Every structure is written in structure tokens, then in C-alpha cells.
Amino acid sequence: MQQTLNTTLLIIGGGPGGYVAAIRAGQLGISTILVEGQALGGTCLNIGCIPSKALIHVAEQFQQTRHHSQGSALGINVSAPTLDIGKSVEWKDGIVDRLTTGVAALLRKHKVQVIQGWAKVIDGKTVEIEGADTRIQCEHLLLASGSKSVNLPMLPLGGPIISSTEALAPKALPKRLIVVGGGYIGLELGIAYRKLGAEVSVVEAQERILPAYDAELTQPVLESVKQLGIKLYLKHSVEGFDAATHSLQVRDPNGDSLKLETDQVLVAVGRKPNTQGWNLEALNLDMNGSAVRIDQRCQTSMRNVWAIGDLAGEPMLAHRAMAQGEMVAELIAGQHREFNPTAIAAVCFTDPELVVVGKTPDEAKAAGLDCIVSSFPFAANGRAMTLESKSGFVRVVARRDNHLIVGWQAVGVGVSELSTAFGQSLEMGARLEDIAGTIHAHPTLGEAVQEAALRALGHALHL
Numbered sequence: 042m043q044q045t046l047n048t049t050l051l052i053i054g055g056g057p058g059g060y061v062a063a064i065r066a067g068q069l070g071i072s073t074i075l076v077e078g079q080a081l082g083g084t085c086l087n088i089g090c091i092p093s094k095a096l097i098h099v100a101e102q103f104q105q106t107r108h109h110s111q112g113s114a115l116g117i118n119v120s121a122p123t124l125d126i127g128k129s130v131e132w133k134d135g136i137v138d139r140l141t142t143g144v145a146a147l148l149r150k151h152k153v154q155v156i157q158g159w160a161k162v163i164d165g166k167t168v169e170i171e172g173a174d175t176r177i178q179c180e181h182l183l184l185a186s187g188s189k190s191v192n193l194p195m196l197p198l199g200g201p202i203i204s205s206t207e208a209l210a211p212k213a214l215p216k217r218l219i220v221v222g223g224g225y226i227g228l229e230l231g232i233a234y235r236k237l238g239a240e241v242s243v244v245e246a247q248e249r250i251l252p253a254y255d256a257e258l259t260q261p262v263l264e265s266v267k268q269l270g271i272k273l274y275l276k277h278s279v280e281g282f283d284a285a286t287h288s289l290q291v292r293d294p295n296g297d298s299l300k301l302e303t304d305q306v307l308v309a310v311g312r313k314p315n316t317q318g319w320n321l322e323a324l325n326l327d328m329n330g331s332a333v334r335i336d337q338r339c340q341t342s343m344r345n346v347w348a349i350g351d352l353a354g355e356p357m358l359a360h361r362a363m364a365q366g367e368m369v370a371e372l373i374a375g376q377h378r379e380f381n382p383t384a385i386a387a388v389c390f391t392d393p394e395l396v397v398v399g400k401t402p403d404e405a406k407a408a409g410l411d412c413i414v415s416s417f418p419f420a421a422n423g424r425a426m427t428l429e430s431k432s433g434f435v436r437v438v439a440r441r442d443n444h445l446i447v448g449w450q451a452v453g454v455g456v457s458e459l460s461t462a463f464g465q466s467l468e469m470g471a472r473l474e475d476i477a478g479t480i481h482a483h484p485t486l487g488e489a490v491q492e493a494a495l496r497a498l499g500h501a502l503h504l
Contacts, residue, residue: 043174046154048074050373051168051179053160053319056083058350058362059185060144065370067151074177075148076170078159082141083187085359091140092209093229095133097390100236115429124237126214133209162320165346181345181373184333185366186319188312188351195281196221201305202282205230208307215239215304219289221279223250225389227309228262232392235269242272242301244279244291251389255401261432261452262391269392274301282306314352329354337379338372339365361385383467384448386460393433394456398463399448402438411441413473415497417489419453421504424484430454435489437473437497444473444498455486462490473497 050066052059055077066073080087106122109115148155156177158170168177190204198204208230216239220231223245235241243250243266250266250273251259266273276294283290288300314332327334327342332354339347347369350362368378389395405412416436419425425433433453439446449463466476476494481487488503495501 043176045176045178046074047178048072048154049179050074050181050183050370051177052076052183052185053162053168054083054185054187054350054352055081055144055155056185056187056350056362057085057359058187058366059083059183060148060366061363062183062185062349062366062370063153064147064151065367066373067148067153069370069374071370071373073152074154074156074179076156076158076160076168076177078157080141081144081148081155082137084189086140086144087137088206088209090359092133092137093205093226093233094390095136096129096209097229097233099129099133100233101392103238104236124214126211126237130210160319162323165324165343181347183366183369184321184341184346184348184352185350185362186315186321186352187362188357189315190308191311191313193221193279193308193310195279196306196308198308200284201287201303203305203307205307205309208234217303218242218305218307219244219301219303220307220309221289222309222311223247223273223275224253224309224311225251225391225395226311227307228266228391229389230307230309231271232266232269235271236392240270242274242303244274244277244289244301246276246278248276250275251391251395254389254395254397255403255450258395258397258401258436258450258452261393262395264432265392274299312351312357314354316352337381339369339380356385356387358385358387383470384464386464388457388460390457393430393453396449396451396456396460396463398450398460399446399467400438401448401450402436405438405447410447412447413437413439413441413444413497415439415493417492417496417501417504419486419489421492422484422486422489424486424488425453427484428454428486435459435493437476437490437493439473439494439497446471446473446476446494449490451489453486453489459487459490462487 049072052075063075109117109119110121158173161169196202218234218239218241220227220243223243231241277291280290288302291299333348335348335353339349341348349365351357371378384399386398402414416434418434420431436450438448473494481491492501
């Protein structure tokens with residue numbers, strides 16, 4: 042016999058958006074049920090952000106050790122290292138397990154009921170759990186189903202054709218890997234596999250790698266990719282895979298066909314909202330392309346039905362989903378909130394790393410703003426030198442009339458950690474004088490932030 046549960050808030054999806062919404066709702070005393078068909082933590086914790094950063098760290102450590110085995114300028118010499126990829130994956134899985142176990146403990150602590158199973162929407166107040174004979178009635182329905190990898194019809198997944206999910210849990214490393222897609226997912230994994238010893242090629246339809254970022258910012262990454270020996274096939278389109286010859290068929294800019302031999306093909310051409318397979322269409326919500334349309338409070342076109350994170354489209358970032366989830370819980374609790382951040386940082390964990398917060402010079406121009414644009418190179422930063430990391434720069438974009446900062450960008454080793462300072466300065470409405478007048482600790486990479494502001498004001502000290 043079917044059991045019926047009643048709750049104030051029902052959340053579909055236990056990824057960063059869903060589980061944070063559930064924790065916050067629990068803190069606010071809202072009766073909450075969270076339904077998740079796979080592991081808590083969603084793509085981010087299990088097959089995305091966290092495992093990819095773990096694999097990137099393994100790759101970096103392995104490459105550094107190999108570098109020292111060839112005699113390094115630091116005077117460190119070791120014998121040639123070997124890699125046990127099974128052990129590496131085990132270590133990565135240990136981190137994932139600790140984090141997902143932690144999420145489960147936090148949900149228990151805040152009295153959130155977690156139901157393991159696949160949700161099927163009946164209407165805006167009713168959801169059934171497939172195969173569990175359970176029906177849930179709710180006052181508020183929060184949709185947080187996330188996103189999934191975009192597949193290419195000419196490259197169906199299976200065998201040598203893999204997605205990022207399989208690339209993050211290799212049983213063995215391929216000798217040759219072709220990455221289809223030169224965006225952040227493809228390049229992060231392509232660089233990691235190259236450092237782990239695979240021969241890597243990247244096929245990208247646009248004329249340059251990381252086409253979502255401006256050319257000046259991606260130049261140091263392009264140089265690094267070439268130095269690592271990754272082959273680039275830019276302005277090439279994929280036609281299919283020939284299993285008999287183990288080769289990827291591509292078309293070059295002149296329209297000629299090429300066959301690229303490989304052991305594996307990683308398809309990394311982006312992600313799309315996860316709208317299929319759970320009867321979302323029953324709600325007949327307004328859509329924004331393939332995403333659910335939401336307002337400034339994450340409300341959909343149906344009253345008391347909310348949508349957050351990747352399901353609501355770009356930018357598909359875990360930290361955006363978390364902030365939206367927290368806000369929705371507070372709105373349900375009767376607080377007054379709106380989702381209108383000044384900027385959301387986007388970080389790309391390539392080598393070197395990239396950070397974009399707020400407007401780039403081109404975006405400022407397109408918005409009709411007259412701006413000062415100023416960069417400070419890490420080649421003139423003492424800490425970068427001691428880290429053997431002199432490539433890259435910090436760039437600030439500020440209005441010429443009142444010096445209000447509208448954007449920050451950086452490329453360099455470890456710049457992901459500067460994203461916090463960048464985001465904070467934009468949220469607090471900082472001007473160039475505020476950053477230039479703040480004493481930055483020495484020696485740190487963060488000094489380049491102060492120097493970029495000083496340079497914009499016409500008096501950089503170390504350039």
C-alpha cells in the first residue's frame with residue numbers, strides 16, 4: 042500500500058543547491074524532505090568539481106616529481122617516479138566519500154528527511170518516488186536537478202568514447218587521448234592527463250581554446266598547453282569515430298577530412314539542464330531555452346515552485362546554486378531576499394588557473410562604460426618567482442569617472458584563491474583607491490591585486 046508523507050518543503054536533487062537549501066531550511070525549522078536518486082553531493086562532489094581537482098593535484102605532483110628526476114634548478118634530484126593510478130583514484134574516492142558522508146551528517150543534524158530514490162513529479166504539490174510506493178505532498182517544491190553532459194550524436198558514449206565521469210575514474214591511463222571540446226572541462230582534464238603521461242590532442246570547433254574567455258587572458262594557458270606538448274586542432278569539426286582503425290574523423294578549416302588515431306576520446310562539449318526523465322513537463326513551466334525560467338527570487342511560473350542551480354541555466358556554477366538554495370529556504374521562512382549578486386566568480390583550474398569576476402574590458406565597453414583597464418604581471422611579483430610561476434597577470438577594470446571597480450580577471454598559478462578578494466571588492470563597491478590603500482601582506486600573490494589598482498591610478502610601485 043502506498044504511503045503518503047506531508048512536508049512544508051520538498052527538494053528534488055541533493056547536489057550543492059539542493060543540500061544547502063535543505064540544511065538552511067532545517068536551521069530555520071522548516072519541515073523538509075530531500076529526494077536524491079544517486080549519491081548526495083550531486084555532480085559537483087561525486088563526478089565534477091571535487092574529483093577533478095583531486096586528479097589535477099595528482100597530475101601536478103607526478104609532473105613535478107618527474108621534473109625533479111631530470112635535475113631541477115631547485116637542486117632537488119629524485120629517481121624517475123612511477124604512477125599507480127588505481128591508488129590515485131582510491132585517494133580521490135576517499136575525499137569524495139568524506140565529503141558526501143559529511144553532507145549526510147549535516148542533513149541528519151538539521152532534521153532533514155532524505156529519501157533515496159528517483160522523484161517523479163505529479164503536480165506542483167505532489168511527487169512520487171519511483172519503485173518505493175511513496176507519495177509526498179508539499180507546500181513548496183524546490184527543483185534542483187542539476188545538469189548533465191551534452192552528448193554528441195556522432196560520438197555515442199561507450200567503449201573508447203568517454204565522458205568526464207569515466208575520465209575521473211580511470212582503471213588505466215590511455216597512451217593516447219583526444220579531447221573533443223576546448224572549454225574549461227576539456228582543458229582541465231586534458232592538461233591533467235598530459236601530466237600523467239598520456240599523449241593528448243584537443244579538437245575545438247572555435248578558433249581558439251577557452252573561447253568563453255578573452256584572448257589576452259587565455260594566452261598564458263595556450264603557451265602552457267603548447268609547452269606540455271598537447272596538440273591543438275582548432276576550427277576542426279568532429280564527424281565520427283571509426284572503431285576498426287581506432288581513429289576520430291575530423292574536418293579541418295579547409296573542409297578536408299582527417300583521421301586522428303587514439304585509444305580514447307573524451308567528449309567535453311558542455312552541459313545542459315537535467316530536465317528529462319522525472320516528469321518535469323507535468324508542471325508546464327515557462328522555459329528559457331532548455332532551462333527553467335526563474336525570477337530574482339528563483340520562483341518559476343508556478344506559485345510555490347522554485348528552481349535553482351544548473352536547472353535554471355547559466356552560469357552553471359556550484360557556488361551560484363548554493364547561494365540560491367540558501368536564499369529560497371529563507372524566503373520560505375518569510376524573510377525578504379532577492380538573488381542579485383554584483384558578480385559571481387568563474388574559475389578555470391587549468392595550468393595556469395583563470396579567474397573572471399565581474400565585467401571584462403570588452404563587456405564594460407559593450408555596456409557603454411568608459412573604463413580604465415590595468416594589469417600587473419606576476420613576472421614582477423616576488424612570491425610568484427619563489428613559486429617558479431612567473432606567467433600571467435592580475436587585471437582590473439574600473440570606471441574612469443569615479444574609479445568604481447566593475448571587474449577583475451587573473452591568470453596564473455594559484456589565482457583561484459584570489460577570487461574571494463575579487464568578489465568581495467565588487468560586492469562592497471570598492472574603488473581603485475580602496476584596494477590601492479589597503480596594505481597587502483608581503484610576499485604574496487595578492488600583492489599583484491594592489492599593484493594592478495596602483496597602476497590604474499598611475500603609480501604602480503614595482504613596475
